[in-house]
Amino acid sequence: MNRMLKTVLAIMLLSGASNAQEASTKSLRVGSDITSPPYIFFDNSKKPAGFDAEFMEALAKAGNFKLEFLDTRFENLILGLSANKFDVIASSMFIKPERAKQIDFIPYANAGLGIASVAAAEFQPETVDKLCGKRVGLIKGAAYRDTIQKICAEKGEGVDIREYPTSAEATQALLSGNVDAQADDAAVLKVAVDKTNGRVKISSKEVLFPVVLGLGVSKQHPEIKGTLEQAFETIKSNGVYKALLARYNLSAPSEAQFKAATGEK
Numbered sequence: 001m002n003r004m005l006k007t008v009l010a011i012m013l014l015s016g017a018s019n020a021q022e023a024s025t026k027s028l029r030v031g032s033d034i035t036s037p038p039y040i041f042f043d044n045s046k047k048p049a050g051f052d053a054e055f056m057e058a059l060a061k062a063g064n065f066k067l068e069f070l071d072t073r074f075e076n077l078i079l080g081l082s083a084n085k086f087d088v089i090a091s092s093m094f095i096k097p098e099r100a101k102q103i104d105f106i107p108y109a110n111a112g113l114g115i116a117s118v119a120a121a122e123f124q125p126e127t128v129d130k131l132c133g134k135r136v137g138l139i140k141g142a143a144y145r146d147t148i149q150k151i152c153a154e155k156g157e158g159v160d161i162r163e164y165p166t167s168a169e170a171t172q173a174l175l176s177g178n179v180d181a182q183a184d185d186a187a188v189l190k191v192a193v194d195k196t197n198g199r200v201k202i203s204s205k206e207v208l209f210p211v212v213l214g215l216g217v218s219k220q221h222p223e224i225k226g227t228l229e230q231a232f233e234t235i236k237s238n239g240v241y242k243a244l245l246a247r248y249n250l251s252a253p254s255e256a257q258f259k260a261a262t263g264e265k
Contacts, residue, residue, distance in 0.1 A: 027066040028224070029086035030056055031216075033074040038191050038248060039092035051187060051248045052090045055108060058240050063231030078102055081216055087224050089216030097263030104225055105214030106232065107258040110251045112207035113144050114186030116193070118174060119201035125181050126205050132157035137170035137179035139163070144183055147209065167192070171200060190249035202249060212253045212261040 032040050034048055043049040048069045060067050070086050077089045081103060095105050115125050125131055132152035138145055140163040152159040164170040167184050171192040174182045182189070182200075186207045192200050217225040235241040245252060253261075 027068045028060070028088055028227075030067050030069045031072045031077050031080050031086035031089045032069055032091040033077065034069065034071045036092060038187050040090070051109070051244070051250065052092055054244055055241075056088075056090050058235045058244065059228060059231040062234035062238075062240075063227055065227070078216065081218055084218070087217070087221070088228065092213050093216055095212045095214040095258065095261035097261075099216075100262040102219075103216045104219050104222075105216060105258075105262065106225065106228055107212050107214045107253045107261070108232070109213045109245065110207050110210035110253045110257065111213055112186055112210040113147075113183060113204075114189040114202055114207065114249065115204040116171070116174065116182045116184070116189045116200050117180070117203045119199055121180075123180055124201070124203040126203055128183075128208060129155055131181055131183065132159050134180040135160040135162060135178070137162050137164060137173045137182040139167045139170055139184060140165055142184070144209070148183060168195075171196065175199060187248045187250055190247075207249075207251045210251065210253070210257065212257050214258075214261075 032048065032052060034040050034042055036050075038050050040048055040050040040052040053069070056067055072080050072086075074091060077091055077093065078099065080086055081089055089103070092111065093099070095107060099105070113128070115128070115131070117124050123134070125134075128148055128151050131148060132155050136148065136159060138161055142163070145161055145163075148159055148161065162173065162179055164173060167188050170179070170182050170184065173179045175196065181203070182192070186202070186204075189200075189202050193202060215228060217228065232241070241252075
């Protein structure tokens with residue numbers, strides 16, 4: 001073999017090694033508003049943590065790719081995806097018909113209302129109608145306030161809703177006996193259970209009034225959507241996804257719920 005041929009082969013081998021290394025370190029840029037515990041937030045080491053972060057990490061492991069999280073305010077996420085600033089949105093984004101017209105979604109969880117009570121208390125409400133006639137703690141401005149009031153009004157009973165600046169303060173009001181139950185996002189209540197070492201219990205048996213959350217992907221990049229969906233199937237089959245939902249008190253959306261969220265008939 002002459003010197004020129006050896007040189008050409010060496011270059012080809014180096015090029016192949018470089019391409020293989022690049023493929024093995026392929027990163028997906030993840031757009032997230034990293035200010036929303038327990039879904040996604042920065043932990044004490046300044047790393048993304050929470051359900052969305054763990055879900056994406058599970059996908060990355062199953063799909064053999066790496067992640068680069070880009071902290072982006074929520075209102076700019078779809079704009080950023082459309083401008084190719086990142087490859088996927090993972091930020092507990094509700095799937096809505098108007099959003100589904102702009103981007104593709106992969107449904108991955110149901111968020112919704114949960115009800116909590118003191119674990120040692122006799123009162124263990126499982127549904128909203130059981131809150132009627134009781135004192136209920138809510139975070140100020142909660143979207144579920146009107147729903148609870150409407151249900152109790154239709155039942156012909158009142159409800160004493162007491163609002164607090166934070167979910168943590170509503171939990172403290174529950175523990176101190178100032179309210180009989182706390183109503184909040186189901187995943188937020190799971191945090192309360194953990195932080196109180198079980199003194200607070202989630203008494204509702206399922207996510208109430210579920211809203212479907214989805215990963216957002218550009219309609220211009222179906223290959224990215226395919227990569228994520230393939231990895232998703234892997235973590236469904238190996239039990240990782242089921243365990244993650246249970247850890248955060250979330251549920252898996254059905255196909256019918258996904259179609260309804262996107263506005264499909």
